[in-house]
Amino acid sequence: MVTIPRPASGHDSTTAAVDNVVDVRNLHVEFHTSLGTVRAVNGVSLGVPRGKTLGVVGESGCGKSVTAFAIMQLVATPGVIAQGEIILRARGKDPVNLLTYGKASDDMRAVRGRHIGMIFQEPMTALNPCYTIGNQIAEAILLHRTSDPAQADAMALDILSRVGLPSPSRLMTTFPHQLSGGMRQRAMIALALSCEPDLLLADEPTTALDVTTQAQILDVMRELQQHIGMSIMFVTHNLGVVAQMCDEVAVMYLGRIVEQASVDELFDSPKHPYTRALMRSIPQLGSGRKGRLEVIQGSIPGQFSKLAGCQFHPRCPDAIAGVCDVKSPSLLPIGDGAHVSCFLHHDPSGSPRSPEAVVAHAQSMTGAGGATVTSPN
Amino acid sequence: MITFLIRRLLFMVVTVVFISMISFVLIELPPGSALDAKLQQFRSRGLNVTSDVVKSLEERYGINDPIYTKYWKWISRAVYGDFGQSFYLDQPVSSLIGSRIWFSIGMSTAALLFAWLVAIPVGVYSATHRNSLPDYLITVMQFLGVAIPEFLLAIVLMFIASWYFGVEVGVLYSKAYRDAPWGVGKLLDLLSHLWLPVVVIGTHSTAWLTRVMRANLLDVMGAQYVQTARSKGLGERVVVWKHAVRNALHPLVMALGATLPALISGEVIVSIVLNLPTTGPLYVQALINKDMYLAITFLLFLSILLVVGNLLADLALAWLDPRVRLE
Numbered sequence: 055m056v057t058i059p060r061p062a063s064g065h066d067s068t069t070a071a072v073d074n075v076v077d078v079r080n081l082h083v084e085f086h087t088s089l090g091t092v093r094a095v096n097g098v099s100l101g102v103p104r105g106k107t108l109g110v111v112g113e114s115g116c117g118k119s120v121t122a123f124a125i126m127q128l129v130a131t132p133g134v135i136a137q138g139e140i141i142l143r144a145r146g147k148d149p150v151n152l153l154t155y156g157k158a159s160d161d162m163r164a165v166r167g168r169h170i171g172m173i174f175q176e177p178m179t180a181l182n183p184c185y186t187i188g189n190q191i192a193e194a195i196l197l198h199r200t201s202d203p204a205q206a207d208a209m210a211l212d213i214l215s216r217v218g219l220p221s222p223s224r225l226m227t228t229f230p231h232q233l234s235g236g237m238r239q240r241a242m243i244a245l246a247l248s249c250e251p252d253l254l255l256a257d258e259p260t261t262a263l264d265v266t267t268q269a270q271i272l273d274v275m276r277e278l279q280q281h282i283g284m285s286i287m288f289v290t291h292n293l294g295v296v297a298q299m300c301d302e303v304a305v306m307y308l309g310r311i312v313e314q315a316s317v318d319e320l321f322d323s324p325k326h327p328y329t330r331a332l333m334r335s336i337p338q339l340g341s342g343r344k345g346r347l348e349v350i351q352g353s354i355p356g357q358f359s360k361l362a363g364c365q366f367h368p369r370c371p372d373a374i375a376g377v378c379d380v381k382s383p384s385l386l387p388i389g390d391g392a393h394v395s396c397f398l399h400h401d402p403s404g405s406p407r408s409p410e411a412v413v414a415h416a417q418s419m420t421g422a423g424g425a426t427v428t429s430p431n
Numbered sequence: 432m433i434t435f436l437i438r439r440l441l442f443m444v445v446t447v448v449f450i451s452m453i454s455f456v457l458i459e460l461p462p463g464s465a466l467d468a469k470l471q472q473f474r475s476r477g478l479n480v481t482s483d484v485v486k487s488l489e490e491r492y493g494i495n496d497p498i499y500t501k502y503w504k505w506i507s508r509a510v511y512g513d514f515g516q517s518f519y520l521d522q523p524v525s526s527l528i529g530s531r532i533w534f535s536i537g538m539s540t541a542a543l544l545f546a547w548l549v550a551i552p553v554g555v556y557s558a559t560h561r562n563s564l565p566d567y568l569i570t571v572m573q574f575l576g577v578a579i580p581e582f583l584l585a586i587v588l589m590f591i592a593s594w595y596f597g598v599e600v601g602v603l604y605s606k607a608y609r610d611a612p613w614g615v616g617k618l619l620d621l622l623s624h625l626w627l628p629v630v631v632i633g634t635h636s637t638a639w640l641t642r643v644m645r646a647n648l649l650d651v652m653g654a655q656y657v658q659t660a661r662s663k664g665l666g667e668r669v670v671v672w673k674h675a676v677r678n679a680l681h682p683l684v685m686a687l688g689a690t691l692p693a694l695i696s697g698e699v700i701v702s703i704v705l706n707l708p709t710t711g712p713l714y715v716q717a718l719i720n721k722d723m724y725l726a727i728t729f730l731l732f733l734s735i736l737l738v739v740g741n742l743l744a745d746l747a748l749a750w751l752d753p754r755v756r757l758e
Contacts, residue, residue, distance in 0.1 A: 128661055130653075158667055167664035179655040183754055184677045194663040229753040245659070 074101035074143065075253045075285040076125060076170075081138035083117070083124050083309075090358045094120045094133065096309035099385060102253060104143075107279070107286040109300035109317070111293060111332070115354060117309040118289045122255045125287075126166055127157045144169040144252045168198040171246030175258040177239035181230035187214070188226030191245045198249045210248060216281070217244045217274050236267035240274060247278055254279075254286045260295060272299055293336055297321060305329045308354065308365040311385055315392030325394040327370045364397070372398055439745070443738045450734040451509075451727070455502050458723050458730070464494050468720050469518055492518075505724065509731070515724030519717070524728045528710065532732060535710040539698060541625065542633035543690060547683070549637045551676070554644025559671055561649065569641065576638025585631045585704040592627055599624070603707065631701050636690055640683055647679035654678070677751065684748045688741035 083095035095117040102108045110118045123129045125140055140152040142165065155162040174180045182190060191210035192203065200206050207226065214222035217240040230238055239259060246254060256275070260268040272295065279286060288299055296303055297317060304314040305326065313326040324330045334348040352369035355361060364370070367378040374397060381402050385395040388406050400406045466488060473480050489495055493504065505515055514524035557569045592598040599605060603624050608617045651657065652675055660674040661667075699711030710729060717725035749756045 123658075126662055128658060130658075163664040163666060165664070166662055172659075172662040174655055174659065176655055180659050182656040182660065182674050182678070184674075184752060190659075193665070197664050231754045242659070245663070 073104045074141075075104050076143070076287070077101045077139070077141040078121065078125065079139040079141070081121065081124060081140065082136040083120050083129055083133055084136045085133045087132060092358065094309055095124060098138075098306070098309065098311055100304045100311055100314060102285045102287050103302060104252075104285055105279075105283055106301040107288055107299050109296040109303040110287060110289045110306060111291060111296055111303060112306035113291065113354060116306045118291075118306055119257050121306075122172070122257050122287060122289050125152070125253075125255060126170060126172060127152060127155070127162055128166075128172075142169060142252075164198070167194050167246075167251070168249050169251050170253045170255060171249070171251040172255040172257065173239070173242050173246045173259045175261050177235050177242055177259075177262060180242050181238060181245075183230055186227050186229055187233075187241050187244075188228075191241075191248050194245060194248050210244075213244045213248045214241070216278060217241070217247075218270070219244075236263055236271065239263060239267075239271055243271070243274060243278070247282060247284075250282045250284070252284055254284055255289070256286055257289045258291070259288075261290070261292070268295070275299070293332065305332070310365060310395065311393075312366065312396065313392065313394045314385070319390065319392050325388065325392060325399055326366075326396045327372050327398065328366050331369075331371075364395075374398075377402060439742055443742065446738055447731070447735055451506060451731050452502065454730040454734070455505070455727055456498060458726050459498055459501070461721070464721060464723070466492060466494055466518065505727070509728070514728040517717070517722050517725045519720040519722040519725070524725050527713065527725065528728055528732065531708055531710045531713060534708060535698060536736070538625070538628060538632065538707075538709060539691060541629045542636070542698075543687075545629055545633040546636040546640055546690075549633075550640035550644055550683075551680075554641045555648055555671065555676060557641065557645045558648035558652065559667075569645075573638045573642050576634050577642075579634070581631055581635065582700050582704045584634055585628075585701050588627055588631060589705065598627075628698075628701055628705050628707055631705070632698050636693070640686070643682050643686070644679065647682055648675060651675045651679045680751055681748065684744055684751060687744040687747065688737065691736055691740035 078098055078100050081095050081098045082093065085092040085094055098117065098121055100108065100110070100121075110121065112118050120129060120133065123133075124135055124138075127135070129135060135153060138153065141149050142152050143149045144165075147169070152162065152165060155165070181187070185193075188207060188210055191213065192206040195206040195209050196203065199209065211222055211226060214225055219225055219237060219240050225233075225241070230241070233241065243259075254275075259275075260271050263271060275286065276299070278284075286299075288296070290296060300317050302314065303317050303320045304311050305320070305328065306312065307328050313320070313324070313329050315325070320329065321333070324333050328350075331348075331350040335350060337347055350369060351371070355365075355368065361368070363377075363379040363381055364373070364383050367373040370378065373379065377397050381397075383395045383397050383400070383402075384404065385393050386400050386404060386406070387393050388399050394400075398407070466485075470480055470485065470488075493501060496504075508515065512525055514528070516522070517524050517527055520527060553569060557566045560566050603621060604611075604617065605620050605624075608620045611617050648671075652671075654675075657670060657675050660670045665674075698709055699715060701707070702709040702711040703715070710732075714726065714729040716722070717729065745755075
């Protein structure tokens, strides 16, 4: 497997060879059910640059959230991490492969909450209804930072005042059901960041919120990212949020990363046909009400089905018969710092194709009366 | 909270009054009266009961009064603790019940505690070790516990207790203590005899509550806040007992109100089988003999227990879950 997302060449500003807070390498997560094995994550490799935000996007069920939970080793049963490496480079700690720790080991528990925090999609259900906000935040602090309850309360109050909640001291004794969704998500962020983790896993944190609240929550996250100096892995299917929040983006399809690039690169010239299709399906302002929204043809294959070749080829407008449905492409660097897993961008042997060759190839496909090809831009 | 309590207490009184009316009517409905049974008694002893005597007796006891008059006669005295006279046993109802009701309540409470103390840990174990061999064993035991009739369980346990452990069954005190004054020794002796009926009465609820606890905990363990608790770095034991179990207790507490009367009626058969001086057997006797003041008073106390049980359940729920607390 390739080491990503550090491109060997390119215009990335960070120069250190590897300065990712977390490197996920060749991660496989499987769910063994009575109906068969679901390979939810099927060889994912990605890295979260230190102090930066990595967006992970893709359709529902593509394995985004499972990847995040796998980093915490909190994949719900019957899911198991079948293979892979998760290298954590926390401040003041030697790099360690988290998968060498047992799921329930003290070592792993010392990482959860302390070095990696997590926030979830549903703020309405993410906090325990039976305990006050203060109690739930102080609980995490007491676990990792201090054993003095008074000090833990003071720290909890401090972090609560940072997430932009009104009268934080009153909130300490407030129960979750007394707060609105946006306030709960702020409280949840305060909880996840109470121990100043190196990495925040945000699993669709704004999906359940209205747009105004969403913008405020994103602001809070960015501010605290600066303040604590942490990295964020932002799982979402909202490309608008990605453009706003992220430095790098990894696009997932059916348990694999199909493309990882800087956010500008990805939005300017998406490489993978799936990414391009995703981009086209964003509604455009000013496109007129007559214009129909583009959709990605077909639907995600059943979770138990096994496809030969590239997982996207049945839905891909540019699929090359005899290649894409036979061989599975690997995630390989292409010229300008991005990584793509597609035979349009490199030969089955692994050497990159020139952009001209890609265009020529696409044209030949159109000429042959095959699928329609829309140019990336 | 105070106004809530006062309002609830008022509603309770109204409920109990309505229940007393309805049950009074229900008990009056079947033809015949306790007097008939009494006259039968006299006749079988060879006494000649003339129709004049019958008439005067009927008048004296108000047999032919309209039902609301009867009800008023009874309820207006009941408020002062005079629940009338048992026709059949020729004793005041209050003294008949008074000696037994505390015993019934005590035993039901003990059975309830037994059920909870067993059901919660076993249910939690069963849910957290889902689909393991112990879980399957517990499930089998649960179905047995729910399915086995109480009288059968009582007989089997009686047999085991007396055959293998030499425990005297069917009595509450050993011979030595039977007429002894109250003391620590007598209390211990009572407890050593009491476990058997408590286990028998509590088995059904235990099995059922274990099932409920398991199902609920499985539900709650899938909740987001359980993942949140894990993502803080908490150990599994804290996650389960502090964050999950408390949220899974709701239905158990809600069922508390209904469990109390269920235990008391379950106690009837067990008390007959085990020959215990509880209210159950007396109640059944009263119904058979149409000893109506005795029967209606039992019904009244049962309904008061139900209403009180519900209030306790509501208060416990408010303590457990801040969402149902009143501002």
